[in-house]
Amino acid sequence: MNLYTSFMLITLIILSLPLATNILYVHKNKAYASYVKLSIAYAFITSIIPTTLFIFSGQEMIISNWHWMIMQTLKLTLSFKLDYFSILFVPVALFVTWSIMEFSMWYMHADPNINQFFKYLLMFLITMLILVTANNLFQLFIGWEGVGIMSFLLIGWWYGRTDANTAALQAILYNRIGDIGFILTMAWFLMYSNTWEFQQLFMLDNNLDMLPLVGLLVAATGKSAQFGLHPWLPSAMEGPTPVSALLHSSTMVVAGIFLLIRFHPLMENNNNIQTLMLCLGAITTLFTAICALTQNDIKKIVAFSTSSQLGLMMVTMGINQPYLAFLHICNHAFFKAMLFMCSGSIIHSLNDEQDIRKMGGLFKAMPFTSSSLIIGSLALTGMPFLTGFYSKDLIIESTSTSNTNAWALLITLIATSLTAVYSTRIIFYVLLGQPRFISMPIINENNPLLINPIKRLVIGSIFAGFFLSFNILPMNTPQMTMPTYLKLMAMAVTLLGFVLAMELNIMTNNLKLKIPSSTFKFSNMLGFFPTTMHRPIPLLNLYMGQNTASSLLDLTWLEKTMPKIMSKTQMTLSTTISNQKGLIKLYFMSFIASALMMFLLIS
Amino acid sequence: MKLPILTIIMTTIFTGTMLTMISSHWLLIWIGLEINMLSIIPILTKNQKPRSTEAATKYFLTQATASMLLMFTIVFNAMHSGQWTTTNIDPNNMIVSLTMIIALTMKLGMTPFHFWVPEVTQGVSLMTGMLLLTWQKLAPISIMMQMFTSINPIILLLIALMSVLVGGWGGLNQTQLRKILAYSSIAHMGWMMAILTFCPSLTMLNLLIYLMLTIIMFTMLNMNTNMTTLTLSNLWNKSPTITMMILISLLSLGGLPPLTGFLPKWIIIQELTKNNNIAMATVMAIMALLNLYFYMRLIYSTSLTLFPTPNNIKMKWQFQPKKRSLFLSPLIILSTLTLPLSPVLSTLN
Numbered sequence: 001m002n003l004y005t006s007f008m009l010i011t012l013i014i015l016s017l018p019l020a021t022n023i024l025y026v027h028k029n030k031a032y033a034s035y036v037k038l039s040i041a042y043a044f045i046t047s048i049i050p051t052t053l054f055i056f057s058g059q060e061m062i063i064s065n066w067h068w069m070i071m072q073t074l075k076l077t078l079s080f081k082l083d084y085f086s087i088l089f090v091p092v093a094l095f096v097t098w099s100i101m102e103f104s105m106w107y108m109h110a111d112p113n114i115n116q117f118f119k120y121l122l123m124f125l126i127t128m129l130i131l132v133t134a135n136n137l138f139q140l141f142i143g144w145e146g147v148g149i150m151s152f153l154l155i156g157w158w159y160g161r162t163d164a165n166t167a168a169l170q171a172i173l174y175n176r177i178g179d180i181g182f183i184l185t186m187a188w189f190l191m192y193s194n195t196w197e198f199q200q201l202f203m204l205d206n207n208l209d210m211l212p213l214v215g216l217l218v219a220a221t222g223k224s225a226q227f228g229l230h231p232w233l234p235s236a237m238e239g240p241t242p243v244s245a246l247l248h249s250s251t252m253v254v255a256g257i258f259l260l261i262r263f264h265p266l267m268e269n270n271n272n273i274q275t276l277m278l279c280l281g282a283i284t285t286l287f288t289a290i291c292a293l294t295q296n297d298i299k300k301i302v303a304f305s306t307s308s309q310l311g312l313m314m315v316t317m318g319i320n321q322p323y324l325a326f327l328h329i330c331n332h333a334f335f336k337a338m339l340f341m342c343s344g345s346i347i348h349s350l351n352d353e354q355d356i357r358k359m360g361g362l363f364k365a366m367p368f369t370s371s372s373l374i375i376g377s378l379a380l381t382g383m384p385f386l387t388g389f390y391s392k393d394l395i396i397e398s399t400s401t402s403n404t405n406a407w408a409l410l411i412t413l414i415a416t417s418l419t420a421v422y423s424t425r426i427i428f429y430v431l432l433g434q435p436r437f438i439s440m441p442i443i444n445e446n447n448p449l450l451i452n453p454i455k456r457l458v459i460g461s462i463f464a465g466f467f468l469s470f471n472i473l474p475m476n477t478p479q480m481t482m483p484t485y486l487k488l489m490a491m492a493v494t495l496l497g498f499v500l501a502m503e504l505n506i507m508t509n510n511l512k513l514k515i516p517s518s519t520f521k522f523s524n525m526l527g528f529f530p531t532t533m534h535r536p537i538p539l540l541n542l543y544m545g546q547n548t549a550s551s552l553l554d555l556t557w558l559e560k561t562m563p564k565i566m567s568k569t570q571m572t573l574s575t576t577i578s579n580q581k582g583l584i585k586l587y588f589m590s591f592i593a594s595a596l597m598m599f600l601l602i603s
Numbered sequence: 604m605k606l607p608i609l610t611i612i613m614t615t616i617f618t619g620t621m622l623t624m625i626s627s628h629w630l631l632i633w634i635g636l637e638i639n640m641l642s643i644i645p646i647l648t649k650n651q652k653p654r655s656t657e658a659a660t661k662y663f664l665t666q667a668t669a670s671m672l673l674m675f676t677i678v679f680n681a682m683h684s685g686q687w688t689t690t691n692i693d694p695n696n697m698i699v700s701l702t703m704i705i706a707l708t709m710k711l712g713m714t715p716f717h718f719w720v721p722e723v724t725q726g727v728s729l730m731t732g733m734l735l736l737t738w739q740k741l742a743p744i745s746i747m748m749q750m751f752t753s754i755n756p757i758i759l760l761l762i763a764l765m766s767v768l769v770g771g772w773g774g775l776n777q778t779q780l781r782k783i784l785a786y787s788s789i790a791h792m793g794w795m796m797a798i799l800t801f802c803p804s805l806t807m808l809n810l811l812i813y814l815m816l817t818i819i820m821f822t823m824l825n826m827n828t829n830m831t832t833l834t835l836s837n838l839w840n841k842s843p844t845i846t847m848m849i850l851i852s853l854l855s856l857g858g859l860p861p862l863t864g865f866l867p868k869w870i871i872i873q874e875l876t877k878n879n880n881i882a883m884a885t886v887m888a889i890m891a892l893l894n895l896y897f898y899m900r901l902i903y904s905t906s907l908t909l910f911p912t913p914n915n916i917k918m919k920w921q922f923q924p925k926k927r928s929l930f931l932s933p934l935i936i937l938s939t940l941t942l943p944l945s946p947v948l949s950t951l952n
Contacts, residue, residue, distance in 0.1 A: 570893070574775035578786075580718060584661055587718040588668070594715035595705050598758055602697060 044094035081135035099453035104242035106449035124150035167235035178222015185215035224256030241344030250333035264322035278318025282408035285311030289418035328391035338457035361435035377423035387465035396490035420497030615642035658726025672706035724785035733821035766793030771893030809867035857895035
């Protein structure tokens with residue numbers, strides 16, 4: 001025996017202590033926030049040990065604790081699967097969460113309910129860890145729903161604001177639509193494979209129907225905001241910035257992709273599902289990148305950037321590279337969380353101003369934040385040898401050299417260049433130029449609670465990619481040979497994006513303001529997706545419901561069909577038959593006519 | 604009408620029908636029918652009103668056409684088969700069998716030749732109407748019962764079904780009692796003819812019970828000369844017994860168990876089902892409900908509700924009834940209480 005299981009369980013226990021000690025009223029204490037932060041820091045350290053063990057010996061483990069119930073032939077247990085994916089994800093998630101907790105101690109320090117905030121964040125983290133370490137679909141679903149609920153509570157943190165409530169509801173609804181696919185998959189597996197355990201599922205028939213895989217895809221679309229179920233992610237920016245940093249950049253939204261990664265043994269045999277994932281991811285990444293180009297809220301731009309990167313992860317799944325997608329998840333967590341934290345720092349310093357048209361000239365005023373912002377953007381766009389490079393560039397190379405959909409590849413490249421465009425846009429509007437904010441804000445970034453987390457994540461943004469790539473075990477053969485132009489393509493399009501965006505932005509200083517073109521309107525209104533989908537479809541559904549219940553059922557079936565029609569028929573018939581006026585000639589003619597008809601009938 | 608003339612005419616009517624019923628030569632049958640028709644015309648016009656004259660004209664035209672068709676069929680049959688017996692009509696001879704059916708159903712007043720029945724019944728007095736609907740049916744039915752083997756069953760069933768339908772729907776729209784009873788006669792004819800090709804004894808049974816019930820109804824209506832539903836509604840004060848009897852007789856006419864009127868319907872449905880004719884039986888049974896409905900309406904206005912009346916109606920001077928009520932009591936008993944006698948049917952051939 002070794003320390004693997006003990007340390008993993010210690011990690012989980014440390015994390016749940018602040019919640020479990022609720023009965024001792026620790027959460028009424030003013031120091032609760034730093035207590036939680038400290039627990040997460042310790043949990044991070046204890047979780048490094050199993051990870052190191054894994055890196056050096058490749059040991060994976062399944063901890064099966066509690067036998068919950070047996071339903072005829074289905075056994076439900078509490079079991080943790082600590083394999084490549086969960087072992088590597090847990091420290092990353094804990095590290096990022098630690099930084100975010102420290103940051104939110106600065107950001108939310110004026111909030112009277114700050115203890116509740118930390119409790120919610122902690123609960124979110126625990127459910128996220130349940131999700132990634134689950135060994136059966138049931139436990140995964142518990143974590144899945146748990147992160148959904150916590151997302152609702154956290155997005156609607158400032159519940160006095162109607163927009164926040166609407167956004168929280170929107171998040172829940174879209175996630176629920178995705179859950180339909182999840183439950184479909186669970187039901188299918190229950191019926192046809194008679195199990196919910198991953199080991200059993202992967203051992204049985206590997207050539208599956210489309211149905212369960214499509215169900216998983218729908219679930220991922222809902223949770224990871226792929227195109228079709230994406231509007232909740234930008235709306236979720238109504239929540240406080242730490243929430244956006246934790247949930248909607250690093251952890252929750254990758255849950256959908258994580259689910260697909262977990263099921264990669266079933267997906268690698270089915271070409272159709274890979275094509276679906278590829279096309280869906282390509283559409284998502286391009287669409288959200290286009291939408292990000294004309295947004296004016298800094299958090300929304302970063303949210304769309306997250307959405308675009310999620311699309312990229314889906315594309316990676318589509319070319320059958322789950323390990324690359326996972327690497328991108330881990331790398332992305334670092335720089336995206338940091339981008340959010342920098343935005344939070346800027347927002348708070350400018351007295352809660354979120355519109356980039358009212359920011360500017362912060363390069364000299366907030367040096368640390370702007371440096372980290374620039375580093376984060378460079379990492380995001382895939383600058384060579386920063387974090388993003390190690391996963392993003394590999395992804396672009398793999399897509400370029402795989403014999404797959406050329407259209408999807410083209411779309412992805414365009415989206416990559418657009419990434420550079422909107423990153424440049426942020427930098428230009430927020431940091432450069434003359435200040436456009438109101439005079440006399442208290443721009444202060446001296447608080448160590450703010451600086452330290454960003455500092456940690458900056459180091460992570462620069463080195464984590466290198467660190468991770470050189471320590472993980474290679475699980476499949478990487479693509480080694482390709483033509484030079486393909487190798488340089490990612491960098492080329494990114495540079496193109498940078499240059500183009502810089503040119504355009506500088507031009508806006510000199511030119512007259514034009515009426516927005518229709519392309520601008522398309523991009524600014526998020527492709528009119530929320531406008532067309534949010535109201536008409538539920539309205540149609542409600543109309544249909546009302547019509548079915550009252551008109552169809554009550555009025556027609558119960559009232560008109562039998563009673564009214566019966567009475568009407570009888571009355572009409574009786575008046576027709578007894579309507580005689582004594583027209584003898586007519587009667588006799590009818591006699592002749594009937595006689596003739598009878599003749600014809602029997603002849 | 605003076606008594607001797609009435610006696611002669613009544614005797615002639617009686618003779619005509621009897622002649623038709625007892626003869627086996629086609630010519631004599633036709634003669635009987637003609638005598639019957641001609642001698643009932645003065646009875647129809649006994650009332651000396653233009654309405655009765657019109658009714659008599661309609662009746663004469665229809666019956667004359669029917670007799671003419673019958674004559675044509677008789678001669679055609681004599682030409683083709685060379686004999687004049689009633690029972691030997693060739694069923695394969697389409698013209699003969701079809702025209703025979705047309706003629707006889709026209710005489711009976713079945714659909715599609717039913718248009719004259721309500722108008723004629725309405726135009727004459729109650730007792731004459733009774734004669735029309737009861738005695739006049741005897742002769743044609745006796746002919747049909749003699750030649751039932753050569754009738755095309757499909758045509759007859761079609762006519763019967765249509766008669767039941769017309770009788771049901773036509774009676775729904777009426778408030779005049781004579782027209783109601785006319786449509787009821789059309790429907791009952793339909794029931795009788797439906798079972799003719801399967802089991803003619805049941806036709807006889809239905810006819811018997813129908814005759815009894817119609818005689819009762821007309822007699823009771825004649826007691827207070829009730830022609831409309833409205834006048835019926837005053838009956839509760841004048842003669843409560845009649846009110847009760849009308850209730851029971853109408854229910855029996857509608858075919859409600861445990862009254863006797865249920866017996867023919869029941870047995871007819873059973874016979875139709877035995878011959879695998881379930882659809883027909885179902886439709887006829889459902890249509891009989893309509894009949895029952897407009898009888899119930901009459902019952903409703905007589906015994907179940909009191910229409911609004913001025914107060915001095917309740918204080919009527921009760922006189923002795925002057926109208927004759929022949930055999931009313933035994934007929935009522937027979938036509939409502941004899942359902943337990945149904946095993947007697949097993950003695951019929």
